[in-house]
Amino acid sequence: xxxxxxxxxxxxxxxxxxxxxxxxxxxxxxxxxxxxxxxxxxxxxxxxxxxxxxxxxxxxxxxxxxxxxxxxxxxxxxxxxxxxxxxxxxxxxxxxxxxxxxxxxxxxxxxxxxxxxxxxxxxxxxxxxxxxxxxxxxxxxxxxxxxxxxxxxxxxxxxxxxxxxxxxxxxxxxxxxxxxxxxxxxxxxxxxxxxxxxxxxxxxxxxxxxxxxxxxxxxxxxxxxxxxxxxxxxxxxxxxxxxxxxxxxxxxxxxxxxxxxxxxxxxxxxxxxxxxxxxxxxxxxxxxxxxxxxxxxxxxxxxxxxxxxxxxxxxxxxxxxxxxxxxxxxxxxxxxxxxxxxxxxxxxxxxxxxxxxxxxxxxxxxxxxxxxxxxxxxxxxxxxxxxxxxxxxxxxxxxxxxxxxxxxxxxxxxxxxxxxxxxxxxxxxxxxxxxxxxxxxxxxxxxxxxxxxxxxxxxxxxxxxxxxxxxxxxxxxxxxxxxxxxxxxxxxxxxxxxxxxxxxxxxxxxxxxxxxxxxxxxxxxxxxxxxxxxxxxxxxxxxxxxxxxxxxxxxxxxxxxxxxxxxxxxxxxxxxxxxxxxxxxxxxxxxxxxxxxxxxxxxxxxxxxxxxxxxxxxxxxxxxxxxxxxxxxxxxxxxxxxxxxxxxxxxxxxxxxxxxxxxxxxxxxxx
DNA sequence: GCATGATTGATTTTT
DNA sequence: TCAATCATGC
Numbered sequence: 001x002x003x004x005x006x007x008x009x010x011x012x013x014x015x016x017x018x019x020x021x022x023x024x025x026x027x028x029x030x031x032x033x034x035x036x037x038x039x040x041x042x043x044x045x046x047x048x049x050x051x052x053x054x055x056x057x058x059x060x061x062x063x064x065x066x067x068x069x070x071x072x073x074x075x076x077x078x079x080x081x082x083x084x085x086x087x088x089x090x091x092x093x094x095x096x097x098x099x100x101x102x103x104x105x106x107x108x109x110x111x112x113x114x115x116x117x118x119x120x121x122x123x124x125x126x127x128x129x130x131x132x133x134x135x136x137x138x139x140x141x142x143x144x145x146x147x148x149x150x151x152x153x154x155x156x157x158x159x160x161x162x163x164x165x166x167x168x169x170x171x172x173x174x175x176x177x178x179x180x181x182x183x184x185x186x187x188x189x190x191x192x193x194x195x196x197x198x199x200x201x202x203x204x205x206x207x208x209x210x211x212x213x214x215x216x217x218x219x220x221x222x223x224x225x226x227x228x229x230x231x232x233x234x235x236x237x238x239x240x241x242x243x244x245x246x247x248x249x250x251x252x253x254x255x256x257x258x259x260x261x262x263x264x265x266x267x268x269x270x271x272x273x274x275x276x277x278x279x280x281x282x283x284x285x286x287x288x289x290x291x292x293x294x295x296x297x298x299x300x301x302x303x304x305x306x307x308x309x310x311x312x313x314x315x316x317x318x319x320x321x322x323x324x325x326x327x328x329x330x331x332x333x334x335x336x337x338x339x340x341x342x343x344x345x346x347x348x349x350x351x352x353x354x355x356x357x358x359x360x361x362x363x364x365x366x367x368x369x370x371x372x373x374x375x376x377x378x379x380x381x382x383x384x385x386x387x388x389x390x391x392x393x394x395x396x397x398x399x400x401x402x403x404x405x406x407x408x409x410x411x412x413x414x415x416x417x418x419x420x421x422x423x424x425x426x427x428x429x430x431x432x433x434x435x436x437x438x439x440x441x442x443x444x445x446x447x448x449x450x451x452x453x454x455x456x457x458x459x460x461x462x463x464x465x466x467x468x469x470x471x472x473x474x475x476x477x478x479x480x481x482x483x484x485x486x487x488x489x490x491x492x493x494x495x496x497x498x499x500x501x502x503x504x505x506x507x508x509x510x511x512x513x514x515x516x517x518x519x520x521x522x523x524x525x526x527x528x529x530x531x532x533x534x535x536x537x538x539x540x541x542x543x544x545x546x547x548x549x550x551x552x553x554x555x556x557x558x559x560x561x562x563x564x565x566x567x568x569x570x571x572x573x574x575x576x577x578x579x580x581x582x583x584x585x586x587x588x589x590x591x592x593x594x595x596x597x598x599x600x601x602x603x604x605x606x607x608x609x610x611x612x613x614x615x616x617x618x619x620x621x622x623x624x625x626x627x628x629x630x631x632x633x634x635x636x637x638x639x640x641x642x643x644x645x646x647x648x649x650x651x652x653x654x655x656x657x658x659x660x661x662x663x664x665x666x667x668x669x670x671x
Numbered sequence: 672g673c674a675t676g677a678t679t680g681a682t683t684t685t686t
Numbered sequence: 687t688c689a690a691t692c693a694t695g696c
Contacts, residue, residue, distance in 0.1 A: 089686050113686090114686095181686050246685075248683080349682080351683090373687080379687095414672070542686090557683090557685095560684090560685085594684095622679095
């Protein structure tokens with residue numbers, strides 16, 4: 001590395017880069033130049049003679065991993081084909097593909113996402129003749145996840161009855177040759193702990209390990225890297241306990257404490273200088289986060305000017321909020337000559353996204369939405385993926401259930417329950433049960449046989465075409481779509497909305513284009529269709545590459561904004577019961593602290609301007625609910641705020657008072 | 672009896 | 687916006 005590159009780093013960053021041997025703990029506050037430090041550190045490792053393939057850099061999302069290797073590539077000017085920057089789950093996938101046969105799975109396993117797992121559990125309930133509606137399936141799956149990853153030992157919801165249901169659930173998963181996200185980590189750990197030669201093989205390859213976003217790793221993920229690093233001890237973890245926002249998913253920032261115990265000889269570096277935000281924004285963030293009790297004490301500082309005050313926007317309801325934000329954004333964009341990509345809008349929950357997105361579309365402002373429903377989660381795209389999944393694994397019951405009557409082919413509830421009956425009795429998959437029925441035609445009405453036979457033949461025919469298709473599988477899928485007349489099916493499904501149906505069809509075509517691009521990329525010639533599907537399942541929710549060239553406003557959840565920054569940030573829906581979310585208010589102080597960290601993350605995304613917006617009422621289902629501004633706003637001193645009208649300077653208290661008197665007035669008017 | 676169409680209800684955050 | 691439940695038509 002030439003010295004001019006090193007000289008762009010501050011002292012903490014430089015120490016982080018130069019400390020290449022032995023354990024290293026870096027606490028990197030928001031906006032402290034963390035990514036720059038990490039990329040420089042890896043470039044420096046390479047320059048010091050460490051081989052590409054000996055470095056393992058674990059990131060939080062696949063996208064972050066790709067960006068990181070891209071940046072290191074441009075820093076070093078090398079292709080870096082063997083440098084592994086990846087997520088824990090993708091890393092686990094690589095190991096399982098090679099070694100999972102030790103655990104009784106086939107290497108072509110299917111990965112199930114949350115939706116698939118819900119469907120599996122519903123199948124179990126159905127099989128055992130429970131009333132599905134009386135179960136809170138999401139909650140039960142969450143508890144089961146906590147149990148099986150040893151985060152808890154017991155739970156009031158996890159009665160012996162429920163536990164036995166989940167035993168059946170796991171049996172089904174095995175029958176389907178399917179793994180959920182937890183299984184990826186659990187099974188890799190199992191391999192490491194029960195098959196020493198597997199661990200040895202992986203351990204000897206990676207001599208230098210880095211973990212980014214360490215505050216959001218789970219205890220099991222930590223064990224994974226602990227196994228890899230405990231011998232050579234060249235492990236560098238980078239995190240910020242104040243930005244831990246995934247504890248509900250098993251993230252455990254106590255891992256930092258565990259690391260300190262496991263690696264007592266570690267060096268520690270604090271990056272506490274913030275380069276991102278104005279002094280005003282940083283002060284607000286600092287004032288907010290000191291209210292958390294459970295944290296490493298630290299205060300970020302900056303050389304920046306105060307800059308502009310934080311502006312609060314008050315609207316009547318969600319739609320009015322969208323209009324207000326657009327109005328403000330237009331005026332800032334015009335005044336400061338900023339392109340649309342300088343703006344980010346962050347919300348707490350996914351369902352706040354569509355209202356905003358629609359308003360932007362109406363105003364013809366280009367917007368790119370992350371989170372919420374991703375492209376790959378669109379119903380019709382999932383249908384097409386389900387066909388692929390069935391071709392690849394006929395025992396994938398969940399995918400088969402999805403397409404068995406899509407498009408409609410007269411296999412309804414009654415026919416399905418006949419199949420189910422056979423399946424449950426013989427402990428086989430749906431596909432095998434259908435085959436069984438077709439071998440005993442005489443026991444069933446001919447109409448039923450006809451529908452099932454047509455489906456069976458269709459799948460068999462296209463499955464063999466699919467595998468004969470070589471690298472032209474996308475063509476086979478295209479002809480499948482024509483054969484099953486998916487287009488006219490969509491037109492029937494959305495009567496009177498021809499454009500909507502065609503739009504949906506076009507997203508299938510887009511998917512096919514993406515898939516065909518993958519097939520024809522020489523880089524993937526070694527990868528087979530199984531790997532494509534496995535990777536796809538891990539990347540479903542991630543933002544696909546935006547078309548270059550066009551400036552877009554970014555619209556996303558606060559969670560997916562982690563690691564990003566914008567010149568101007570709008571926080572929308574900053575109301576009590578949204579942030580902090582009502583579920584967390586009911587829970588406990590710890591949950592509330594996580595909400596506060598989330599709000600902290602949101603605030604610290606802003607460089608120059610921060611707008612905080614709330615509405616007086618919000619639509620819940622079909623009617624409106626009166627709301628009040630987030631309690632977190634009271635933790636930030638009023639002199640950092642101003643209001644767009646600026647007719648009068650109000651403190652937050654006065655503002656709240658005015659709000660409630662207005663609400664009372666409106667109520668009396670309605671009465 | 673069975674598939675399909677219409678209505679209703681409810682939604683934290685994601686690898 | 688999506689899925690589960692209830693009503694309708696073949």
